[in-house]
Amino acid sequence: MGISVDTFFLERNGQGTLQAQLQQLIAEGILSGRFHVGEKLPSSRKLAAHLGVSRITVTLAYTELLANDYLTAKGRSGYYVSENAPVPPTYAPVRRDNESVDWDRAFARRFSDGDVLTKPSNWRDYRYPFIYGQVDRKLFDxxxxxxxxxxxxxxxxxxxxxxxxxxxxxxxxxxxxxxxxxxxxxxxxxxxxxxxxxxxxxxxxxxxxxxxxxxxxxxxxxxxxxxxxxxxxxxxxxxxxxxxxxxxxxxxxxxxxxxxxxxxxxxxxxxxxxxxxxxxxxxxxxxxxxxxxxxxxxxxxxxxxxxxxxxxxxxxxxxxxxxxxxxxxxxxxxxxxxxxxxxxxxxxxxxxxxxxxxxxxxxxxxxxxxxxxxxxGHYDAQIRRMSKTLQRRREAIEEAIKQYGLTVAGRGMLGGSSIWMQAPERIDTTKLASDLQRQSVHIEPGEPFFSGPNRPQNYYRLGYSAISSARIGPGIQQIAETIRQS
Amino acid sequence: MGISVDTFFLERNGQGTLQAQLQQLIAEGILSGRFHVGEKLPSSRKLAAHLGVSRITVTLAYTELLANDYLTAKGRSGYYVSENAPVPPTYAPVRRDNESVDWDRAFARRFSDGDVLTKPSNWRDYRYPFIYGQVDRKLFDxxxxxxxxxxxxxxxxxxxxxxxxxxxxxxxxxxxxxxxxxxxxxxxxxxxxxxxxxxxxxxxxxxxxxxxxxxxxxxxxxxxxxxxxxxxxxxxxxxxxxxxxxxxxxxxxxxxxxxxxxxxxxxxxxxxxxxxxxxxxxxxxxxxxxxxxxxxxxxxxxxxxxxxxxxxxxxxxxxxxxxxxxxxxxxxxxxxxxxxxxxxxxxxxxxxxxxxxxxxxxxxxxxxxxxxxxxxGHYDAQIRRMSKTLQRRREAIEEAIKQYGLTVAGRGMLGGSSIWMQAPERIDTTKLASDLQRQSVHIEPGEPFFSGPNRPQNYYRLGYSAISSARIGPGIQQIAETIRQS
Missing domain, CATH: 3.40.640.10 (Type I PLP-dependent aspartate aminotransferase-like (Major domain))
Known part of the structure; x- marks a missing residue:
């Protein structure tokens, strides 16, 4: 039996070269048990036409899988799933709908109760990411x-x-x-x-x-x-x-x-x-x-x-x-x-x-x-480049903070990559951060940094290591306006 | 002032390309304060001749350091240590000849008292490395x-x-x-x-x-x-x-x-x-x-x-x-x-x-x-290749153990990469391992695996994941002879 070309499907925007994607597709088909030992792969011509890739791409993928023992070649008749290919799972898994472990008893210690700053995983899509401690693609060599x-x-x-x-x-x-x-x-x-x-x-x-x-x-x-x-x-x-x-x-x-x-x-x-x-x-x-x-x-x-x-x-x-x-x-x-x-x-x-x-x-x-x-020497060169850029951004953020009347609570005399800010007492910066999020502005609420029962809620941190100088001013303006309206 | 070519010295067998080595040499000279701001580097012709490398190698290294701001170029006159190059340390370190910390008091817990199997760092030079859990270069893709x-x-x-x-x-x-x-x-x-x-x-x-x-x-x-x-x-x-x-x-x-x-x-x-x-x-x-x-x-x-x-x-x-x-x-x-x-x-x-x-x-x-x-699919292919080789080695070690009359204490029915061995009661395998070390044979003494006060001393482990089939027989023979003579 031959494997139909219709079972092959390359993802748009898939990662890696076309050859790698194709190789992965075939390997996964075998590993998951969809393709069986002895089955014949489509000819490179057919598969290339079906996927809209060049024939050499298909041939190279087949050759690589041959070297890895997933496929065997039989003279001119083509490529087949090898006898030596890995076998799919043979165990029927047990269902565990009703787990009986009493976790309250089982845990000797718990660790999941700490303060965390939730960084949105899509912060890179934010227009004004005043995020701390993340890499700016333009600054890393x-x-x-x-x-x-x-x-x-x-x-x-x-x-x-x-x-x-x-x-x-x-x-x-x-x-x-x-x-x-x-x-x-x-x-x-x-x-x-x-x-x-x-x-x-x-x-x-x-x-x-x-x-x-x-x-x-x-x-x-x-x-x-x-x-x-x-x-x-x-x-x-x-x-x-x-x-x-x-x-x-x-x-x-x-x-x-x-x-x-x-x-x-x-x-x-x-x-x-x-x-x-x-x-x-x-x-x-x-x-x-x-x-x-x-x-x-x-x-x-x-x-x-x-x-x-x-x-x-x-x-x-x-x-x-x-x-x-x-x-x-x-x-x-x-x-x-x-x-x-x-x-x-x-x-x-x-x-x-x-x-x-x-x-x-x-x-x-x-x-x-x-x-x-x-x-x-790349490290030192990078630090110097970073320092120059951070210095420019620092100037931009200081200026914008002044212009829009925000209050600095702490700034590094020697540099750093963030400024510690204080909002008016009525502002809860956790809520502020979530309001700003809807305007594509990311700031870090300050409460998790404080200890004890009565933690101040009106501090926040502005990181400037991942936002461009040009975006800093408009971002600060948004923050100032949102505070004013809160 | 020019930097003399005599201060440049490439290590024999140095790592990386010649260009990378040269670049490293210059960066380190600057970082350590040996080369000062404004000093002129030797011409690429002179330095190439001195080091016995091609002139383009020197030029490429200089160009890279120029891009990284370590060097500046002044028209036709050559390359100089840049003003923007990192500066050497300025602090005089404190001497700490008589540290006053009482470590017995300072430590709340100690961790350095466990059993360790000491693997010789030069095990790759051993003729008969029955070592466990290390990679055989030939088996890894x-x-x-x-x-x-x-x-x-x-x-x-x-x-x-x-x-x-x-x-x-x-x-x-x-x-x-x-x-x-x-x-x-x-x-x-x-x-x-x-x-x-x-x-x-x-x-x-x-x-x-x-x-x-x-x-x-x-x-x-x-x-x-x-x-x-x-x-x-x-x-x-x-x-x-x-x-x-x-x-x-x-x-x-x-x-x-x-x-x-x-x-x-x-x-x-x-x-x-x-x-x-x-x-x-x-x-x-x-x-x-x-x-x-x-x-x-x-x-x-x-x-x-x-x-x-x-x-x-x-x-x-x-x-x-x-x-x-x-x-x-x-x-x-x-x-x-x-x-x-x-x-x-x-x-x-x-x-x-x-x-x-x-x-x-x-x-x-x-x-x-x-x-x-x-x-x-590389992983599965590698596991299959490894399994074939380990199976051959397993056969070789089983045969040699039989031939030279050693005693197996445990062997995996399904495979594995080691055999658990038992020497005669009089043998302390820690001493045996050290005797064998002098004959370029590495075995693992079994004592650290046991718990409690009266730990058996006559067990040992033979790994076969990093020794070739051909070496297994002669290695086992050495072990058997050394045991007999002990």
């Missing part, structure tokens, strides 16, 4: 990233692509971070003092798990990055909230029984305040007094386009009590999922062991690609 | 993986490469697993019932954290995968150990107060026993009786080259009490770090929230590449 990735896919890098690192990291990436990235933050670290993590979130989580338990107290900034608060709540520790002013947290307000202080000195999240050197020294003294550890999230230090970044806390720390967290999510792209932490060797040893238990290691291919991108 | 990765690096996939999925996964990969992979295990699952994880290890860890706490009891197989035991120990739960026979764990021996049962029915790790369908039914009944959850690690089901794999426990479960864990580490490569878990929707919702806290999501690029590799 996609072409060179691709070249580096292709190099990392080559034969020489076979082991770094495929190998089980167990608890280790890519030595090239470690070395580059130690020799080039950290020295710019004033940090000297040997490879044994660095761990590659699956983004900054992963680093913060590892630190919390090692340094905290139910008998210990962590102090965090208020407002702060909600995902940090969420992970600390789930680490079962005691929590103190530290108000921040325009220079970040106030060291005097750290409670006496604090074991670990989490802070974002470069750009406080979300107020974008930069902590001056004096206050950094005061923070280190206070930590020494308490014998507390500090976890420094060196958030957005790369975005210091308005002035040189201050040295990292870790670079000023003589005791070894600062754990430094860096990330490539903001400077490269969030989907990369690569960050790093720096700490004294005993700490990194524990973090490495814990990471190995939880996930082993970040994929070697992502590490090697990043190592190439960094070492070829 | 590197060329097609690369093609799929390049496709996933293209413009159409820009968002799946760079985007922040927050707590979501690549819809293409989820759909393929739901439609094609799981049906072969008899499992029907909607995308909401599937979570992509950073390998099986990550899935097991997520399950343990959701289902267990200090008041709950987990039952695990003995011997078992040591990294599973290690992560359960660190989850603070109570632990029971279940002896296994040639058909896996014995359901009757599961203690009455058990909350979660961890099992590897396809190929018990490390004995490779396959659990027959009768015993699977008995296990499900016992779990229902106890109202216990089951975590099924469907370990190496793809390696069933000696017979069709048995249906997964999850496919036989009417209650929704089985959490299914699958992985691509063995069938593709461990460095991929991709696995998946299937469970009822309330469970996957919690697992997704926890994964988001700990690491957000596996990198989009790895997910998309795997989706292409699977959907184009």
């Amino acid at each position: 996609h072409a060179n990233w691709r070249l580096c990735a292709v190099r990392a896919l080559g034969h020489k890098d076979f082991h770094s692509l495929t190998g089980d690192y167990v608890d280790q990291d890519d030595p090239l990436l470690l070395e580059f971070i130690a020799r080039h990235t950290l020295p710019r933050r004033g940090i000297v670290a040997r490879p044994e003092e660095i761990l590659i993590t699956l983004g900054a979130q992963n680093a913060l989580w590892l630190a919390s798990r090692i340094l905290l338990n139910r008998n210990r107290r962590a102090a965090i900034e208020d407002p702060c990055y909600y995902a940090l608060r969420d992970l600390l709540i789930h680490s079962d520790c005691q929590l103190s909230y530290l108000k921040v002013d325009r220079e970040g947290l106030l060291p005097d307000t750290i409670p006496d029984d604090t074991d670990v202080i989490f802070t974002t000195p470069s750009h406080q999240c979300p107020t974008t305040a930069t902590m001056p050197v004096d206050r950094r020294n005061a923070l280190l003294s206070r930590a020494r007094e308490l014998d507390a550890m500090i976890v420094e999230d060196d958030y957005e230090f790369e975005m210091s386009f308005l002035g040189a970044p201050s040295p990292a806390l870790r670079s000023m720390d003589r005791d070894g009590r600062v754990i430094y967290v860096g990330s490539f999510s903001k400077s490269l792209f969030p989907g990369l999922r690569l960050g790093y932490m720096v700490g004294s060797e005993p700490f990194i040893r524990e973090a490495r062991a814990l990471r190995s238990l939880v996930l082993r290691h970040p994929p070697g291919h992502m590490q090697r690609t990043a190592a190439y991108f960094l070492s070829l | 590197h060329a097609n993986w690369r093609l799929c990765a390049v496709r996933a690096l293209g413009h159409k996939d820009f968002h799946s490469l760079t985007g922040d999925y927050v707590d979501q996964d690549d819809p293409l990969l989820l759909e393929f697993i739901a439609r094609h992979t799981l049906p072969r295990r008899g499992i029907v699952a909607r995308p909401e019932e599937i979570l992509i994880t950073l390998g099986a290890q990550n899935a097991l860890w997520l399950a343990s954290r959701i289902l267990l706490n200090r008041n709950r009891r987990a039952a695990i197989e003995d011997p078992c995968y040591y990294a599973l035991r290690d992560l359960l120990i660190h989850s603070d739960c109570q632990l029971s150990y279940l002896k296994v026979d040639r058909e896996g764990l014995l359901p009757d021996t599961i203690p009455d107060d058990t909350d979660v049962i961890f099992t590897t029915p396809s190929h018990q790790c490390p004995t490779t026993a396959t659990m027959p369908v009768d015993r699977r039914n008995a296990l499900l009944s016992r779990a229902r009786e106890l109202d216990a959850m089951i975590v099924e690690d469907d370990y190496e089901f793809e390696m069933s080259f000696l017979g069709a794999p048995s249906p997964a426990l999850r496919s036989m479960d009417r209650d929704g009490r089985v959490i299914y864990v699958g992985s691509f580490s063995k069938s593709l490569f461990p460095g991929l770090r991709l696995g998946y878990m299937v469970g009822s929707e309330p469970f996957i919702r919690e697992a997704r929230a926890l994964r988001s806290l700990v690491l957000r999501h596996p990198p989009g690029h790895m997910q998309r590449t795997a989706a292409y590799f699977l959907s184009l």
Whole structure:
């Protein structure tokens, strides 16, 4: 029996080359059991005519499937589904209409109750996306990233692509971070003092798990990055909230029984305040007094386009009590999922062991690609290009905010990629955001960043890393008008 | 001032093209502060002659660095280090010779005390690598993986490469697993019932954290995968150990107060026993009786080259009490770090929230590449090729074991990629492994797989997924002789 050409159907706007789409179509037909062993495929001429593709495309797809043992060729008579092709499922699945598990009993812990900022998945279609932490296609050096990735896919890098690192990291990436990235933050670290993590979130989580338990107290900034608060709540520790002013947290307000202080000195999240050197020294003294550890999230230090970044806390720390967290999510792209932490060797040893238990290691291919991108200078070039653009956008947003009479609650003195805003007290920015959504404007309500029972509802964040300068003014105008009418 | 050509030096056997190496050299010279703003680079003619490369190579490297703003060109006079090039570090790092942190006090938990199998990092240089779970270069379809990765690096996939999925996964990969992979295990699952994880290890860890706490009891197989035991120990739960026979764990021996049962029915790790369908039914009944959850690690089901794999426990479960864990580490490569878990929707919702806290999501690029590799049929073709080769190796190892009089303790009836061996009682296989190492033979001592205080020391594991058939006989002979002489 032959397979009719009518069962073949290429999707409009399908992904990949026509050959790949066709190959996929046939493979799926076999895998799903629609095409059976011994059935004859349509001739390349017929199928090409039916699909409106060139005959060579069909022939190439058939040849590839022949090499993969999906098809066999019988002389001139054509291509057939091979005996060696994978077999379709043979088990009749059980119906589970009435599951009997009592989930309230089964769960030892629940994790799905945290604050989340809901980013609309179609934010790219928004006319005014004041979204935070997403990549602007025009700012990312996609072409060179691709070249580096292709190099990392080559034969020489076979082991770094495929190998089980167990608890280790890519030595090239470690070395580059130690020799080039950290020295710019004033940090000297040997490879044994660095761990590659699956983004900054992963680093913060590892630190919390090692340094905290139910008998210990962590102090965090208020407002702060909600995902940090969420992970600390789930680490079962005691929590103190530290108000921040325009220079970040106030060291005097750290409670006496604090074991670990989490802070974002470069750009406080979300107020974008930069902590001056004096206050950094005061923070280190206070930590020494308490014998507390500090976890420094060196958030957005790369975005210091308005002035040189201050040295990292870790670079000023003589005791070894600062754990430094860096990330490539903001400077490269969030989907990369690569960050790093720096700490004294005993700490990194524990973090490495814990990471190995939880996930082993970040994929070697992502590490090697990043190592190439960094070492070829593309990273620095990109940061410079980004900084120039962000600076222009920053000027545009400052001007528009002034023009339309909105109120800034916090802006990074050195740069950053967002501004922290305050609406009149009567405004609930969660509702405001949803009203603006209907006008194709995305803003981030501020409430999830605050802790405790009476959270202010009139703050919001405006990101300017994914919106063009030209759109900023009209977008701000929409926000101002919507606030006025609310 | 000109930069002398003498400061340029290409490493022999350096990685990447000559142009990339040269570019890297110059970028690093600038980043490290060796080359200063305004300094003139050697002419392309001079530098090409000095390095023994073609002049066009040097020119291309210069042009690329010009585009990246590292260099500027001044008419005909040549290339100079640009004013816009990144600046070298300006902070003098603090010395930390005498760190004062008391780590015994600082650590809330320690993780670095688990059992580890130390795999020599140079195992690829071993003549007889009976190593487990590493990729044989000859068995992996590197060329097609690369093609799929390049496709996933293209413009159409820009968002799946760079985007922040927050707590979501690549819809293409989820759909393929739901439609094609799981049906072969008899499992029907909607995308909401599937979570992509950073390998099986990550899935097991997520399950343990959701289902267990200090008041709950987990039952695990003995011997078992040591990294599973290690992560359960660190989850603070109570632990029971279940002896296994040639058909896996014995359901009757599961203690009455058990909350979660961890099992590897396809190929018990490390004995490779396959659990027959009768015993699977008995296990499900016992779990229902106890109202216990089951975590099924469907370990190496793809390696069933000696017979069709048995249906997964999850496919036989009417209650929704089985959490299914699958992985691509063995069938593709461990460095991929991709696995998946299937469970009822309330469970996957919690697992997704926890994964988001700990690491957000596996990198989009790895997910998309795997989706292409699977959907184009390369995955199934590779499994079939691998199975054929593993079958030949299995025959070779069985024959050699017989010929040289070694004792098998467990072998997979359906296949697998290792054999579980028993040496005479007097032999400590940890010492044996180190003796064999000097003869370029790698075996895995069995002690770490066992639990409790009196762990047998005379078992070992022979992997045959990374050693050629031709080497197997002589390798086994070496092992037999070394045992005889011990």
